[in-house]
Every structure is written in C-alpha cells, then in structure tokens.
Amino acid sequence: MTKIDRKFSKELKKYGAFDFTSCYNCGNCTAVCSLATKDEAFPRELVRLSALGIKEEIESSLKPWSCYYCGECSTYCPQSANPGELMMSLRRWLTARYDWTGFSGLLYRSLPLLVVAMLLAVTGVILFAFFNKFEAKPIMHLGHLFEMFAIGTVFVVILLPNIIRMWYLAVIRPGTNPSLARYIKGAGTLFIHMFTQKRALGCDNNQRRWFEHFILVIGYLTLLLMTVVFDWLGTANPIITVAGYIVSIIVFSVTADFVKERIKAKREISRHSRPSDWLFVIWLFLMGFTAFIVRLFVDVDLIENNIWIYLIHLTVLVQWAMIIVPFGKWTHFLYRSFALYFQEIIKKR
Amino acid sequence: MDKRIGVYICACGGNISDYVNIEKVREAVKDENAVVLSKTTMFACGDANQKDMDSDIKENNLSGIVVASCSPKLHLSTFRAVSERAGLNKYNYVHANIREQASWAHSDNKEGATQKAILLVKAAIAKARHAVSLEPIRIKSQNSVAVIGAGIAGIKAAQALSAMNDLVYLIEKEEKIGGSLLKINTVAPETVSGEAIIKRLSGEIAKEQNITLLTGYQVAESKGNIGDFTLKLQKNLQSGEGNPSERVINVGSVLVATGFDSYTPKSGEYGFGTIPGVVTLEHFNSLLRKQKEKVFTVDGKKIKSVAFIYCVGSRQIKGENSYCSRYCCTAALRSALDTTEKFPGIDIYHLTRGMRSYGKQELLYKEANKRGDLFIQFPDREPPVIEDGDGEIIVRVKDILSGKRELEANVDMVVLVTGMVSAKGDNTGAIFKLPRGRDNFYNEIHMKLRPVETAIDGITIAGCCQGPKNSMESVNSALAAAIKSHSIVSKGELELEPIVAFVDEMKCSWCGKCLQTCPFNAITPIDKGGKRIAEITNSVCKGCGMCLPVCPEDALELISFTNKEIEDMIDVLSQ
Structure with missing residues (x-):
C-alpha cells in the first residue's frame, strides 16, 4: 500500500515542473523517446509517479538521469504536459535529495x-x-x-x-x-x-x-x-x-x-x-x-x-x-x- | 376481370445476377397464369426502369406488379410509389426478395439459388393474382399534444410544438417545473445553473398561448388511439386548492418525457449511509450550493480533500445497471471544477472506470487535469475500498496507470457519482402499455431509424425516460419527438395501413383468446346478430397477425394475407 502525496506535485513545481498534471497517460512520450527501452521505460511512468507523489520510488529511480532531454516527448505530447521539463525538474529535485547539506x-x-x-x-x-x-x-x-x-x-x-x-x-x-x-x-x-x-x-x-x-x-x-x-x-x-x-x-x-x-x-x-x-x-x-x-x-x-x-x-x-x-x-x-x-x-x- | 401481371427481375448490378441466372428465372415464370409481361433489368430501382414500369403499366393495362429484387425493407415503398404514379393501386404490387433470400444466401450454389429464386417469384405471382385494391384507413386527428413531464425535455418539446402551432398540454406531477435540471449547479459545458435555465424557460412558456401548463397533475387513464386520445388527469393529493381535482383532455398524440431517478446506493455501498462524509453527487451539489463561507465546511468540519467515485450504480459488472449513464462523468467533473473554483486549495481525487466526458465535455476533463486534480482509473473488477479512519475517510484504490499499484489516500469527503435509473413512481408506461428495454427504460422502435417513436402509435418518447442522456441530448431527442408528434396531429387527418385483421362473423363465437394475445388492445367483444363476437378496431390494429393462429374457429384473417393467398403461395413453393 502506497500513500498518495498530493504535496509532491506542488513541491516539484518549485523545481520548474509545470502542467505535468495535464497528462492523460497516453504514453506517446515513451513511444517517441529514442532512449527509452522496454526494460527502462520513461518518461510516462515518472510523470505518473510524480502526479501520485510516490516520493520514495522516485528517490530511488535512476531514470531521470537516463534522459538527455532532446525534448521530443514534449513536442509530441497531445496534452502539452511537458514531460521533458518534468524529467529535468526531477533531476533538479534528485540533486536536492542527494545533497546532505540541503x-x-x-x-x-x-x-x-x-x-x-x-x-x-x-x-x-x-x-x-x-x-x-x-x-x-x-x-x-x-x-x-x-x-x-x-x-x-x-x-x-x-x-x-x-x-x-x-x-x-x-x-x-x-x-x-x-x-x-x-x-x-x-x-x-x-x-x-x-x-x-x-x-x-x-x-x-x-x-x-x-x-x-x-x-x-x-x-x-x-x-x-x-x-x-x-x-x-x-x-x-x-x-x-x-x-x-x-x-x-x-x-x-x-x-x-x-x-x-x-x-x-x-x-x-x-x-x-x-x-x-x-x-x-x-x-x-x-x-x-x-x-x-x-x-x-x-x-x-x-x-x-x-x-x-x-x-x-x-x-x-x-x-x-x-x-x-x-x-x-x-x-x-x-x-x-x-x-x-x-x-x-x-x-x- | 382477369389479372394482368407484369414481372420484373432485377440483376442488382451483379449482386443477384452473379449467382442467380435471372434470364432462366424469367423463362420459368413468363408463362405463369396471368403473367402478360416479364423483363429482366440491371437495376429495378433505377430511374430508367421506374419509367419503363410506369409506361408498361399504362400500355399493357397491367393490374398487378411483381418485382423480384432486394429486401422489401429497402424498396417496397419505391415500387409501391411507381404503381401509384402509373395509376395502379399500390396494394396490387407484390415484392419478391431474391437477393437476401437467394443470391446472397446461396452464393455457393448457383443452380440452387436460381431454382429458389424461380419459386419465390412464382409464389409472389400467386399472391399477386389475389391482390386487391385497398384504401388507407383515414382517421381524424386532434390538433393537440399532451407532453407528460416538464423537465428540460418536456419544456423544450412543448415550446417546439407551440412554435409549430399545435396546442400543447404540458403536464407536470410536481408543483414546480424543471425536474432533475433544478438539482444541477452548473450545466456543463456551459457555466449557467440549471435553476437559471428553468427560470428563463418558465418565463418563456408562460407567454406562449398554445401551451397550457398543468402542474400537480398526473395522467390516471388513457382511452382511444393515435389521433384521438382521451386522457384523464388527476390532481396530486398534496397539490394546492383551487384546481379541479380531475381534468379530461383530448389529444392527437402523447409525448412522454417523464425523466429518471438518480440511483440510490445501497446501504454500505462504498460506505454510503455507514461512514459519515460519504454522499451522493446530488447531495454534494446541494452542500456546495449552501456554502457561504470562505472555507468549505460540512457539519462543522473543514473539507480539504474530496474523492469522487465514478460509475456508482452504472456500468455494473454484477448488478442490474450494466449501461453507462452518460451524464455523470461530466456532472462530476463540473462539480469538481465548481469546488476548486470556490475553494482553490482543495485536493480532488477522481476514481474512475475510464472517463467518458465525450465531445466538448472533454474540455472540462482537460481543465480539471490542468488544475491538478488526480485521476485514478481502477480495474473494473477491483473497485476502491472506503474505510472510516477516525475523522478522515481512508480510500484504497488500485491504479491501472501505475501497474495496478495499491494506493491509499485520506480524504475528508467521498462523493458517489451515481447514475440514472428509470423513474420509480412513473406509471405512464403502464397506462400507455409502453414497452421497456432490458435497462427498464422505455424502448424506442429502432435506436437509429425510429429513435423517438414507440411501438404504440401516436406515442413518442423524449429525454431520460428513454435512457440516460445529458441535458443537451435530452433536448435533441425532445425536438425530434416534437416533430414526430407534430406530424401526427398537424394534418387533421391520418392515413393508416389498411392491412388489418378482419373477423368472419359467422365463425366467431367469442372465446376471448384473440384479445389476450393482441399486443395493441385492438379487439373488443360486441353483441351482433344475437351473439357475442370480436370486433377489430382498425385504427389500432397493426396487422401483426398474432390473433390468427390462436383462433380455434379460424374466424380471423388478415387483409392482403388471407388464407387463400398464403395457401396458394405455399402450393407454389412446395412444387
């Protein structure tokens, strides 16, 4: 059982994410991403986890670092949910999480x-x-x-x-x-x-x-x-x-x-x-x-x-x-x- | 005078002639008794052939026509019209279906298909030999319509009828008009309240002289048939003084728009009635309407998060209501948007079975998404679980979009988005013998081809009494039903099919079996010549033939399908 954390998406917005809650999970972003593979699929999964606020799993995820931000996902997003920028924000958030000084x-x-x-x-x-x-x-x-x-x-x-x-x-x-x-x-x-x-x-x-x-x-x-x-x-x-x-x-x-x-x-x-x-x-x-x-x-x-x-x-x-x-x-x-x-x-x- | 029959055998551009040797068919039937002319044609329904038929009928003085082509559903009326144009009574026309019943059914056996086609055409010729000229049954029609139910559908239908100059009795059992729309805070996709819409319409119909509004009345009894119904209206007990307790009105058509009931969840269904804070959408809307403060407060408790659970009482896997109620997704979205508009900080959860906010309503879904509402689609067979959590409500749900992950959220309120069920107290159906579908709503004749007519002539249906609709769809169906009702009452006279049952007065000795099987109440016992016999009400009988086989005396027959005709056809087919 995982607790939903609605504050997380608000917190993530301070790191630059925006509009990612518009996502309706069509998966176009993952489909067009040239780096995503069957075993390592992103960004849709991370957009979903972010919306649900499953912090612990995002913290442990290395996927944000697998993205090099070509931006195709954002270009092809039918909801303009900017998955590319979400990935970038997750990298910023992770940087903050790794940093012991805060x-x-x-x-x-x-x-x-x-x-x-x-x-x-x-x-x-x-x-x-x-x-x-x-x-x-x-x-x-x-x-x-x-x-x-x-x-x-x-x-x-x-x-x-x-x-x-x-x-x-x-x-x-x-x-x-x-x-x-x-x-x-x-x-x-x-x-x-x-x-x-x-x-x-x-x-x-x-x-x-x-x-x-x-x-x-x-x-x-x-x-x-x-x-x-x-x-x-x-x-x-x-x-x-x-x-x-x-x-x-x-x-x-x-x-x-x-x-x-x-x-x-x-x-x-x-x-x-x-x-x-x-x-x-x-x-x-x-x-x-x-x-x-x-x-x-x-x-x-x-x-x-x-x-x-x-x-x-x-x-x-x-x-x-x-x-x-x-x-x-x-x-x-x-x-x-x-x-x-x-x-x-x-x-x- | 002997019959002079013309036979036309259609190739249907190959649809028939690829499998049925139509030349051989013509050869086989050209010398049949009474056949004076036989032709094959590429397209019998084509303009050229229609003109040929017209001149053939006139030049050869034909008194009967057979066309062997497609299904009569497609072109029976086409060729009847050709007959009429050529001055031949249209009931002298007989249709043989050699496409669906021969070429298409037996495309693997050309010889057999041809043989079957020959027999079908011969049978049609046999029937045509007996054909007689018939005149339609003409009845007078009242230029007035009773609209039952003054919800959005009834009101709009009444207005449409009034605009076409029909007299309208708008009958509403409540004291106030408006029905279910009154309970809707914001009617999506617009931003106006249901009450405001009804207020405006109420003002409009008050000015229309063609509309007589009868609030507090219910139909208690109906007599008569299409064109001439006599309705007895009864005042409701709680209705105020001053109005007569009974009224009788005369109308040519009845438009039923009696609406729906909201599904009431069973006790314990998602904690309804057992966990405080679990309410229906209707209740939630009324709570929202009442809010005057800056903070959403219910029973002294501040509401910071609300979970909407969709498809409660609709699309049930196990249960009676397997249908989608169509309006609830949008209504819930609208309520959620109303909530966050008034109280921006509130967290909204939408626990859905897949959103169905189709068409323009998609914009609401998009807006809710954008505002950060969380949508969670749960598996059909694994609905969310609601538990009482000491002042908060614990919601457990599986999320399809993150691999059926089990999620948990604490919320202050759970809103059950309940669908529609057929109106419980509505006895209109019983009074008019309206057939109901498996979903228990009134049934139309055909969902696409005759969407607002019922099996009972003269009675049309509109709005949610027919099945779940949103208000826009209700209005659309109301306008369609209004036009249909108008077409019945506007001419002052109605023409009905003359193909009805008739009684052999010598044979009949009234046993009543025919009345029992008649689905339309078209048979009444009368005393004639010293005995009791059955009488057919021609304007009510639809010529279905149900009464024929149950008559022990064989006293009933159907015009144009008499025993002699059917027997002759069978004789030909069994050659």
Missing part, C-alpha cells in the same frame, strides 16, 4: 536566496582584496591557493558524501546487493559516460550538440588542469600559456553558443530556462572569458594596475566553486555518469 534544494527553490549567496561571494572577494590592499601578487597567489583548496574541499565534503547518498538511495535501499566484482567491471561505464556522454548520441539529431558538449567537457577539464595544477595565470611556461589560451577560448565560445540557444529558445531543450540553467552556462562562459582576459592582461603587463579584472575573475570563480559546482547544475555531470554506472551494476542478467 543548500541545493534551497537554492533551486528560492531565487532571492540564490541572489543573496551570489552577492555574499562578491562581498567576500571585495573584503579579501581589501585586506590584501588590492595588490596583484598576493591576491593572485592566494587566489590560486583558494582554487586548489576549494576543489578539494567541495569534492570531499559535499560531492563525495552526496554520491554516497545517491548510491544508498538507488542501490542499497531498494535491496539490491551487487558483488564487488560487478562494481569493478562496471567502472568502465562510469568513465566512458563521464567524459564522453556517449548515451546522448542516442537522441535523434543530437550529433552537433553532443559534439559541442564533448568539446566543452574536455576543454573545461583541461582548463581546470591548466589553472589549478599548472597555474596558467601565473606561469611563464610558453606551452602551458598557449594551451591555456586555446582551452579558455573553447570554453567561452562553446558556452556562448549555448547561451545563444537559450536566448533563442527554439529547441525544446533550451525553451524552458530556469535560473539554475542560465547561471550554469553564463558562469561557465564568464569563467573561460575572464580567465582569458586576465592572462591577456598578464601577458601585456597591465594586470598590476588593473587588478579589478582579476577580482572579477576571482568572483566568478568563487561563485562557481562555492555555489554552482557543489549545489547547482554542475553536479549533473557527476550524477549522470554515476547513475549509468549504478544502473549497470544493479541490472538483472
């Missing part, structure tokens, strides 16, 4: 809170600069240290526990008990999907977008490597310098294209943009772009007198590392690949 949910649900958090980051950077008397050298040096520290902390304190929670909800609580061998065998899946997003190619007409995304992921990770490990902004090594330029250009030009898509809002995937979506693409763009400008200023020796440009970059960085990465859309990158990994290891043979 910040994720707060920031998804409340735009004012998000703005306050972003402003706090700005204030922090200004105070930090103030205490360092607006001198470029110490600021940039500490900035680099912060970067390394932030990445480590966020991963250990937030992301790792959250993935463990996800594993508990999806694998342990439903009662499956995969052997260690399966964990090891499945590991390949994890890395392939994390770095290639291979599954997204299964969506119709998605090659260009997939390719852009692929380039962006590689570009972003390389940029991370360049700045954090090789200290691109401070290095004198010409190879690192040039490589950093290239990857930063890749990051901001691809994200610029994504932002443009969202503004045009022509395709189903970019039609319904929530603050978290805007934030993700715009801040990724700003990350790449401000890093590029900072390095440019360094190379033409203007940075000493124009430390403000680095402070802008640092602000973006802090907001990115403290808000968007741990609590925002960035985590989808991890959860998606882990979802496919868990799916693989609990799959019945």
Whole structure:
C-alpha cells in the first residue's frame, strides 16, 4: 500500500515542473523517446509517479538521469504536459535529495536566496582584496591557493558524501546487493559516460550538440588542469600559456553558443530556462572569458594596475566553486555518469 | 376481370445476377397464369426502369406488379410509389426478395439459388393474382399534444410544438417545473445553473398561448388511439386548492418525457449511509450550493480533500445497471471544477472506470487535469475500498496507470457519482402499455431509424425516460419527438395501413383468446346478430397477425394475407 502525496506535485513545481498534471497517460512520450527501452521505460511512468507523489520510488529511480532531454516527448505530447521539463525538474529535485547539506534544494527553490549567496561571494572577494590592499601578487597567489583548496574541499565534503547518498538511495535501499566484482567491471561505464556522454548520441539529431558538449567537457577539464595544477595565470611556461589560451577560448565560445540557444529558445531543450540553467552556462562562459582576459592582461603587463579584472575573475570563480559546482547544475555531470554506472551494476542478467 | 401481371427481375448490378441466372428465372415464370409481361433489368430501382414500369403499366393495362429484387425493407415503398404514379393501386404490387433470400444466401450454389429464386417469384405471382385494391384507413386527428413531464425535455418539446402551432398540454406531477435540471449547479459545458435555465424557460412558456401548463397533475387513464386520445388527469393529493381535482383532455398524440431517478446506493455501498462524509453527487451539489463561507465546511468540519467515485450504480459488472449513464462523468467533473473554483486549495481525487466526458465535455476533463486534480482509473473488477479512519475517510484504490499499484489516500469527503435509473413512481408506461428495454427504460422502435417513436402509435418518447442522456441530448431527442408528434396531429387527418385483421362473423363465437394475445388492445367483444363476437378496431390494429393462429374457429384473417393467398403461395413453393 502506497500513500498518495498530493504535496509532491506542488513541491516539484518549485523545481520548474509545470502542467505535468495535464497528462492523460497516453504514453506517446515513451513511444517517441529514442532512449527509452522496454526494460527502462520513461518518461510516462515518472510523470505518473510524480502526479501520485510516490516520493520514495522516485528517490530511488535512476531514470531521470537516463534522459538527455532532446525534448521530443514534449513536442509530441497531445496534452502539452511537458514531460521533458518534468524529467529535468526531477533531476533538479534528485540533486536536492542527494545533497546532505540541503543548500541545493534551497537554492533551486528560492531565487532571492540564490541572489543573496551570489552577492555574499562578491562581498567576500571585495573584503579579501581589501585586506590584501588590492595588490596583484598576493591576491593572485592566494587566489590560486583558494582554487586548489576549494576543489578539494567541495569534492570531499559535499560531492563525495552526496554520491554516497545517491548510491544508498538507488542501490542499497531498494535491496539490491551487487558483488564487488560487478562494481569493478562496471567502472568502465562510469568513465566512458563521464567524459564522453556517449548515451546522448542516442537522441535523434543530437550529433552537433553532443559534439559541442564533448568539446566543452574536455576543454573545461583541461582548463581546470591548466589553472589549478599548472597555474596558467601565473606561469611563464610558453606551452602551458598557449594551451591555456586555446582551452579558455573553447570554453567561452562553446558556452556562448549555448547561451545563444537559450536566448533563442527554439529547441525544446533550451525553451524552458530556469535560473539554475542560465547561471550554469553564463558562469561557465564568464569563467573561460575572464580567465582569458586576465592572462591577456598578464601577458601585456597591465594586470598590476588593473587588478579589478582579476577580482572579477576571482568572483566568478568563487561563485562557481562555492555555489554552482557543489549545489547547482554542475553536479549533473557527476550524477549522470554515476547513475549509468549504478544502473549497470544493479541490472538483472 | 382477369389479372394482368407484369414481372420484373432485377440483376442488382451483379449482386443477384452473379449467382442467380435471372434470364432462366424469367423463362420459368413468363408463362405463369396471368403473367402478360416479364423483363429482366440491371437495376429495378433505377430511374430508367421506374419509367419503363410506369409506361408498361399504362400500355399493357397491367393490374398487378411483381418485382423480384432486394429486401422489401429497402424498396417496397419505391415500387409501391411507381404503381401509384402509373395509376395502379399500390396494394396490387407484390415484392419478391431474391437477393437476401437467394443470391446472397446461396452464393455457393448457383443452380440452387436460381431454382429458389424461380419459386419465390412464382409464389409472389400467386399472391399477386389475389391482390386487391385497398384504401388507407383515414382517421381524424386532434390538433393537440399532451407532453407528460416538464423537465428540460418536456419544456423544450412543448415550446417546439407551440412554435409549430399545435396546442400543447404540458403536464407536470410536481408543483414546480424543471425536474432533475433544478438539482444541477452548473450545466456543463456551459457555466449557467440549471435553476437559471428553468427560470428563463418558465418565463418563456408562460407567454406562449398554445401551451397550457398543468402542474400537480398526473395522467390516471388513457382511452382511444393515435389521433384521438382521451386522457384523464388527476390532481396530486398534496397539490394546492383551487384546481379541479380531475381534468379530461383530448389529444392527437402523447409525448412522454417523464425523466429518471438518480440511483440510490445501497446501504454500505462504498460506505454510503455507514461512514459519515460519504454522499451522493446530488447531495454534494446541494452542500456546495449552501456554502457561504470562505472555507468549505460540512457539519462543522473543514473539507480539504474530496474523492469522487465514478460509475456508482452504472456500468455494473454484477448488478442490474450494466449501461453507462452518460451524464455523470461530466456532472462530476463540473462539480469538481465548481469546488476548486470556490475553494482553490482543495485536493480532488477522481476514481474512475475510464472517463467518458465525450465531445466538448472533454474540455472540462482537460481543465480539471490542468488544475491538478488526480485521476485514478481502477480495474473494473477491483473497485476502491472506503474505510472510516477516525475523522478522515481512508480510500484504497488500485491504479491501472501505475501497474495496478495499491494506493491509499485520506480524504475528508467521498462523493458517489451515481447514475440514472428509470423513474420509480412513473406509471405512464403502464397506462400507455409502453414497452421497456432490458435497462427498464422505455424502448424506442429502432435506436437509429425510429429513435423517438414507440411501438404504440401516436406515442413518442423524449429525454431520460428513454435512457440516460445529458441535458443537451435530452433536448435533441425532445425536438425530434416534437416533430414526430407534430406530424401526427398537424394534418387533421391520418392515413393508416389498411392491412388489418378482419373477423368472419359467422365463425366467431367469442372465446376471448384473440384479445389476450393482441399486443395493441385492438379487439373488443360486441353483441351482433344475437351473439357475442370480436370486433377489430382498425385504427389500432397493426396487422401483426398474432390473433390468427390462436383462433380455434379460424374466424380471423388478415387483409392482403388471407388464407387463400398464403395457401396458394405455399402450393407454389412446395412444387
């Protein structure tokens, strides 16, 4: 016996879902979805579970991560119930459920809170600069240290526990008990999907977008490597310098294209943009772009007198590392690949 | 004068001639006694052949016609009309069905089909030899109609009849007109209340001089037949003073629109009568009407969630009412929308057997969905279970759409969406001998072809006394019935089929068996020539022939189907 929870559909609306109660369960969405299979059918089933508010089952479901939002389901929905956006909202909701700190949910649900958090980051950077008397050298040096520290902390304190929670909800609580061998065998899946997003190619007409995304992921990770490990902004090594330029250009030009898509809002995937979506693409763009400008200023020796440009970059960085990465859309990158990994290891043979 | 018969054998564009050798049929019958002309034709019903028949009849001075073609249901009237146009009494026309009865029935045996066709045509010729000219029975008709029941159907029928200048007696047993529509808060798919509709119509009929409204009256007795019914009306006991306690009216036709009763759930059915908060839709609507506060309150309890259970007393798997009551899905949707319009926070559950909000009513379903109402379709044989849960009602239901998952919800109110049953206190059917269907509603002659006429001539039916309808459908049927009734009373004179039973006064010695079998009450005993014999009321007799075989004296025969005719046909067929 499962209890119906009518509050759930109202809660889900705060995560961006809308009109999904209009669904009359014809199943067109599942039929047109190029990723849904007989054993793993969605989105209709999840629309139904959401309407009924069967939280526990949704919490344990990995299906929301199996969807790459081509939007065909929403296009062909005779009731305009937007199943695609429901799947997206479920991903946001799951992100909030996995997050042990609860910040994720707060920031998804409340735009004012998000703005306050972003402003706090700005204030922090200004105070930090103030205490360092607006001198470029110490600021940039500490900035680099912060970067390394932030990445480590966020991963250990937030992301790792959250993935463990996800594993508990999806694998342990439903009662499956995969052997260690399966964990090891499945590991390949994890890395392939994390770095290639291979599954997204299964969506119709998605090659260009997939390719852009692929380039962006590689570009972003390389940029991370360049700045954090090789200290691109401070290095004198010409190879690192040039490589950093290239990857930063890749990051901001691809994200610029994504932002443009969202503004045009022509395709189903970019039609319904929530603050978290805007934030993700715009801040990724700003990350790449401000890093590029900072390095440019360094190379033409203007940075000493124009430390403000680095402070802008640092602000973006802090907001990115403290808000968007741990609590925002960035985590989808991890959860998606882990979802496919868990799916693989609990799959019945 | 000897009969001069023309025979036409139709190919039906191959439908007949592919299996029956029609040339051979013609050969076989062309020399039959009294046959002076025989032809085959591609389409007997075609214009060209009709014209040929017309000139053949005139040129050859034919006194009898046989067409061997399709079923008489299709073209009997066509060829009767041809005969009439050519100046030949239409009862001299005899039809032989060699399509349904020969070519189609025996497509595997062409030789046999042809032989059978020959016999059928010969039998028809044998009958045609006896055919006599007949004149229709003509009776006077009153230019007035009694409409029984002043619900939405009765009122609209009365208005339609009045608009066509017929006198109308609108008879309503209650003191107020309006019937069941009065109980409906919002008449979907519009947004007007039933009461407002009735108020407007009430004002309209008060102004119409052709309509005599008789409230508080019931029909107690009926005499007469189509064109001339005499109805005795009796005032209801509780009816106010001032009106005569009895009235007699004379009408040419009766339009029955006596409506329905709402199904009353049995005690304990979904907790009805045993669990507080379980009510019928009708009751829920009246509760909703009474709400004056900002919060939905019933007996001091705040209502935050309501579950509607559909198909209560309709579409029963086990039980009498296997039919769908048609209006309840929409009525329940409308009530749910009324509820959330007035009290936006209320959670609504719809536990259905599959929604049937067809046509424009689909918009209500869509709206309810959009507002977040939860629809749960339960399996036909596994209805929801309702339990008393200490101030709340526990609803357990299986949801087809999530793999028959067992779900549970706590609600403050359960509304049983009850369907329609035939009106219990309605004795109109008994008075007019109206046949009822298996669902116990009055039966029309044919659902599609004669949807508002009853087996009793002159009596039409409209609205929900015939079967469940929504108000729009009720009005449609009312307008159809009004036209049918009008066609009976408007001409002042009616022509009836002359094919009726007749009595051999010598043989009859009145045993009464014929009266017992007659479904139409067309036989009365009279004293004539010193003895008691049967008399047929020609305007009531429908020529069904039921009385013929039960007569021990063989004193009854049917015009145009006399013993001699039938015997001659049998002789031919048994050759």
